[in-house]
Amino acid sequence: MKKLLIKILPKIIGAQINIMSLWSKKAAARKAFHIFCTPRAGRVKEDQTAFLNTAKDMQLRVNDTVNVQTYRWEGTGPTVLLIHGWESNAHRWWRLIEVLQKLNYNIISFDAPAHGNSTGNILNVPLYTESLEMVTQHYQPSIHIGHSVGGLTTIFHYYKHQPKHIKKIVSLGAPSELSEIMKDYQRILSMNTTVMKGLDLLVQKRFGFSIDDFSGYQFAKSIDVPGLIIHDVYDSITPVEASRGIHKNWKNSTYIETSGLGHSLYQDEVRNHIIKYIKKDS
Structure with missing residues (x-):
């Protein structure tokens, strides 16, 4: 059950972002970017x-x-x-x-x-x-x-x-x-092209370069x-x-x-x- 949840959870998140993009490409891009930039691990462990x-x-x-x-x-x-x-x-x-x-x-x-x-x-x-x-x-x-x-x-x-x-x-x-990393990210979450275009615009506005330029x-x-x-x-x-x-x-x-x-x-x-x-x- 746990393995199944790990497998389908990214698709559920991606579907939510895709739905969000129907009413706001910017909001969907911000959500996708925040998830992309959020680590799930890396804090100091007790034995470290x-x-x-x-x-x-x-x-x-x-x-x-x-x-x-x-x-x-x-x-x-x-x-x-x-x-x-x-x-x-x-x-x-x-x-x-x-x-x-x-x-x-x-x-x-x-x-x-x-x-x-x-x-x-x-x-x-x-x-x-x-x-x-x-x-x-x-x-x-x-x-x-x-x-x-x-x-x-x-x-x-x-x-x-x-x-x-x-x-x-x-x-x-x-x-x-970065373009290859983002293709993998899109595939894992099954995000649509609208979200990806929004992500590219967000990256350009925030950092001054496009996804393809990095x-x-x-x-x-x-x-x-x-x-x-x-x-x-x-x-x-x-x-x-x-x-x-x-x-x-x-x-x-x-x-x-x-x-x-x-x-x-x-x-x-x-x-x-x-x-x-x-x-x-x-």
Whole structure:
């Protein structure tokens, strides 16, 4: 019964939004956008609390709307900033943090809005990007490492802000095309074209770009620092074609394609690739 409910609930929500679009395309689009931007998980779990509490640092105010919780594991080496993915939090990096600590890196991470110990109820890439900019300006890292939506946010952040102190970027399992993500969203909820047109207008008005314009492929063309891109061919969350396209347009990037590691990319193999890359020429 539970599995059946999980399967049909998105269709019920989509049907409600479709009905709403009959009398107000704008209202239907706002509802669809709010659902799209609302994470169902990612808050700190009980078994994650102790690890994060030892490193809690500042809370930074972003856009006068959310307080972003930062974490710091101090070291005398280069500063590395870790950017987690959707429905996750800074704890996802704990194994990498242990390795980086042994190498004496100065490690910074933070919880995205509506995740971990940060405030807020929604998250989207533009909001995540402004949060990343606030954290980046405060801690001045030389290396960004992002996973999934955090990887795409890192790429968009560089495109938008061109930070001079960033020397290397690592992207793990990042998506690329908002248009492809929205097609999946439309399919899952069975939303009609009226709703999708309304969503596109809402995105244009709120962020200044259309759904089709938001492209990791295109943003990657602006990156002039070295980058490491890792993606698993069997990633069931984000298609491997996303990172292949980003790599094609990122002139100074190294691409590693794994097999059987999935979307999380937590494994020793991935950590070894990351450490080898960020230590090179440093």
